Amino acid sequence: MVSSHNMRLKKSLRKICLKVILFSMLFAWLLAFLFPGGAGKNWQKAFQFCGLGDFSACAAHSPFSLHVLNVGKADSIFVQCGSHTLLIDGGTPDCGPDVTAYLKRRGTKSLDLVVNTHPDSDHIGGLKSVLQAFSVKRYFCPRLPQNLIPKTQEYADVQSALKGCGLSSEHPKAGTTLHMGQMEIEVLGPVKQGEDTNNNSIIIKITFGKTSFLLTGDAETQEENSIIDSGTNLKADVLKVGHHGSSTSTSKRFLEAVLPRYAVISVGSDSNELPRLDVSQRLVEADITVYRTDTNGTVIFLSDGESITVKTEKT
Secondary structure, X not given: OOOHHHHHHHHHHHHHHHHHHHHHHHHHHHHHHHOOOOHHHHHHHHXXXXXXXXXXXXXXXXXXXXXXXXXXXXXXXXXXEXXXXXXXXXXXXXXXXXXXXXXXXXXXXXEEEEEOOOOOHHHXXXXXXXXXXXXXXXXXXXXXXXXXXXXXXXXXXXXXXXXXXXXXXXXXXXXXXXXXXXXXEEEEEOOOOOOOOHHHOOEEEEEEOOEEEEEXXXXXXXXXXXXXXXXXXXXXXXXXXXXXXOXXXXXXXXXXXXXXXXXXXXXXXXXXXXXXXXXXXXXXXXXXXXXXXXXXXXXXXXXXXXXXXXXXXXX
């Protein structure tokens, strides 16, 4: 026989459930009334309204922002300039959903350009999720000789996703320049075919007003030297350090050509103990302010076209 106490408890639980449902319906209506627009933007505004805005909201009023996402020992960089959006790499396959969620929190519905700097799994893996979640206008990747084209599942998955989107891969040559609003995107490399995938990385320089950002994929000394020898202007305010801080990249000669004020290393804990000590020492000796995603979390560079402000997820 059911006790009167249990009966009262069940009735109380039903009342609580009913109140939760009614409150949720009321909140959804209020959200739509106060913040007209898409669901992603509504939730972002609602969090801000309640004083609970996520870290990336610091970029909401900046005309240009470059987000180096915390994806471990991998690369994923998101750029917003007005209504224009750009993604460079997507991290490993398991990072794909997190990268997609981050972009949605920024109110992203489509991407003007997705760039895969090179097809190693820690750069291409997460792009399958991105291609399936957003409308993408253009897709860049390096032209590789047959012997360097991966036979990995990650590579095959992205090719299938591209086919499903009706997108063709474009292989931009060094010197290719795009303009998206007030942002200029220059492809600086590779200037010639490298011996491996790392040294065939697409290297991009983004300029917004008087500020500039150099993104190097996993380019190593071989590709760094070939670009320097080509006479290309590498000067930039911000350098995304190549190959997660490996000793194979970020040579003294390359740093002297770039002369950055800031450097950011996309890195996570692994057996290689990255970034390597010699790379860190070169950066310190060059008086460069260094940020690391393993210690700082996601790093956001905000620009007004004149100066750069840096925001970090972790202090």
